[in-house]
Amino acid sequence: MKYKTVIGLEVHVQLLSKTKIFCSCSTAFGKEPNSQTCPSCLGLPGSLPVFNMEVLALSLKAALVLHCRIQKVMRFDRKNYFYPDLPKAYQISQYDMPLAQNGYLEITDDDRLKRIGITRVHLEEDAGKLIHTGAESLVDFNRCGTPLIEIVSEPDINSPDEAYQYLTKLKSILTYLEVSDCNMQEGSLRCDANISLCPVDSAELGAKAEVKNLNSFKAVRDALKYEAGRQKRLLEEGGRVTQETRLWEENKKVTLSMRSKEEAHDYRYFPEPDLPIFEINEEDIETAKRSLPELADERKSRFVEQYSLSDYDAGILTSAKPLADYYEKCLVILAEPKEVANWLAGAVMAELNARNENFSSIKLKPEELVEMIKLVRDGKINSKAAKEVVLPEIIEGGKKTSDILKEKNISQVSDEGEIGKIADEVIRRNEKSVNDFKEGKKNAIMYLVGQVMKGSKGRANPKTVKEILEKRLSE
Numbered sequence: 001m002k003y004k005t006v007i008g009l010e011v012h013v014q015l016l017s018k019t020k021i022f023c024s025c026s027t028a029f030g031k032e033p034n035s036q037t038c039p040s041c042l043g044l045p046g047s048l049p050v051f052n053m054e055v056l057a058l059s060l061k062a063a064l065v066l067h068c069r070i071q072k073v074m075r076f077d078r079k080n081y082f083y084p085d086l087p088k089a090y091q092i093s094q095y096d097m098p099l100a101q102n103g104y105l106e107i108t109d110d111d112r113l114k115r116i117g118i119t120r121v122h123l124e125e126d127a128g129k130l131i132h133t134g135a136e137s138l139v140d141f142n143r144c145g146t147p148l149i150e151i152v153s154e155p156d157i158n159s160p161d162e163a164y165q166y167l168t169k170l171k172s173i174l175t176y177l178e179v180s181d182c183n184m185q186e187g188s189l190r191c192d193a194n195i196s197l198c199p200v201d202s203a204e205l206g207a208k209a210e211v212k213n214l215n216s217f218k219a220v221r222d223a224l225k226y227e228a229g230r231q232k233r234l235l236e237e238g239g240r241v242t243q244e245t246r247l248w249e250e251n252k253k254v255t256l257s258m259r260s261k262e263e264a265h266d267y268r269y270f271p272e273p274d275l276p277i278f279e280i281n282e283e284d285i286e287t288a289k290r291s292l293p294e295l296a297d298e299r300k301s302r303f304v305e306q307y308s309l310s311d312y313d314a315g316i317l318t319s320a321k322p323l324a325d326y327y328e329k330c331l332v333i334l335a336e337p338k339e340v341a342n343w344l345a346g347a348v349m350a351e352l353n354a355r356n357e358n359f360s361s362i363k364l365k366p367e368e369l370v371e372m373i374k375l376v377r378d379g380k381i382n383s384k385a386a387k388e389v390v391l392p393e394i395i396e397g398g399k400k401t402s403d404i405l406k407e408k409n410i411s412q413v414s415d416e417g418e419i420g421k422i423a424d425e426v427i428r429r430n431e432k433s434v435n436d437f438k439e440g441k442k443n444a445i446m447y448l449v450g451q452v453m454k455g456s457k458g459r460a461n462p463k464t465v466k467e468i469l470e471k472r473l474s475e
């Protein structure tokens with residue numbers, strides 16, 4: 001029997017509004033526990049929620065880019081459940097009258113576009129956070145009332161890799177829109193995954209498991225791979241899959257049964273009596289449409305066309321908005337798109353990756369990077385010195401490229417006399433490579449170039465070195 005994998009994802013995204021969804025408390029992350037609360041988000045009797053219109057503007061942008069149909073009227077509902085980090089014992093969410101429905105997101109799978117349906121995008125408030133210290137559990141209500149959108153996909157995803165792609169694409173869109181920072185470590189993007197298996201030719205879906213506790217896109221992919229394997233073995237042995245919620249154990253790389261899955265009726269949804277029904281008018285939608293920025297795909301195409309970049313380089317440079325913005329800031333100072341792209345996508349990215357940093361926090365000023373690129377281009381320093389000495393210093397921020405040049409004595413040597421002396425010494429000491437070269441192994445010269453570079457402590461101009469060696473060896 002052949003099975004197909006059916007996956008649907010529920011993604012919760014915190015919106016970047018300054019204040020909470022139903023009160024004016026700040027949403028800033030990482031503040032003193034319980035310092036950002038008020039009677040409303042603490043659920044104290046007598047307090048009333050007031051809807052934050054900034055949240056509507058942000059969520060409309062997300063819904064529009066996901067090609068959803070915006071509803072004319074939306075309503076909030078109470079989702080009832082008891083949990084220590086939820087002081088009201090209900091969450092204000094949306095049930096049958098959500099913000100938007102029937103959209104899609106396109107992913108690229110083996111070079112072909114695939115459309116993943118979006119069932120709905122709805123608004124809700126976040127709960128607080130429990131901190132377990134071993135002996136006791138503490139509760140921090142700062143996160144209570146932080147605005148969330150929940151984006152529910154159709155079960156159109158057919159492999160763990162597609163799920164990974166979907167999430168990557170979704171994150172790219174939402175960060176480009178600046179509606180969320182989608183930082184999984186800080187919990188501003190959270191994902192639950194539903195997965196089931198059914199015979200390839202079956203129209204009916206199998207019983208699904210919902211997997212929770214997924215802390216990275218990689219964890220989503222790993223957990224889905226594990227879960228698909230587990231369900232397949234079960235079915236092949238003649239067993240059946242139980243509909244339940246399972247937890248991903250990151251350390252053991254397995255999913256474990258947590259509880260039977262709740263159904264909607266378990267939550268006793270009913271309309272939130274303290275908030276009116278909202279009409280979403282054309283004007284709000286038009287305003288949101290006008291504020292939509294250029295997204296990654298469009299920007300990539302533009303980079304390829306306008307700056308003659310390769311698809312690959314354009315893809316890297318537009319992978320995050322801060323990086324693409326940075327690139328274009330550099331181009332304002334130095335109109336050499338290809339050269340700047342090579343440095344940014346290559347050495348700068350490598351250095352940032354090695355430091356586990358990314359472009360949203362980069363301290364390197366475009367002026368200093370451009371200054372370094374010019375010095376290399378004008379032959380004042382070689383690219384090795386730029387990469388190994390200058391770049392790590394200017395990436396720290398605060399230092400000027402010109403000062404580092406003076407301080408570190410790395411100016412490039414192009415003087416033929418000086419390089420010639422080192423070259424003669426290298427030729428004298430490396431008879432074998434010299435003979436190899438003379439016998440026609442042209443690559444042997446690269447070893448000699450390396451030796452001369454070493455002899456000059458990396459300061460020689462490699463182009464001059466090669467020319468001098470070639471001249472000497474053909475004499």
Ligand SMILES: [Zn+2]
Nearest residue numbers: 023025038041
């Ligand atoms: Zn509050």
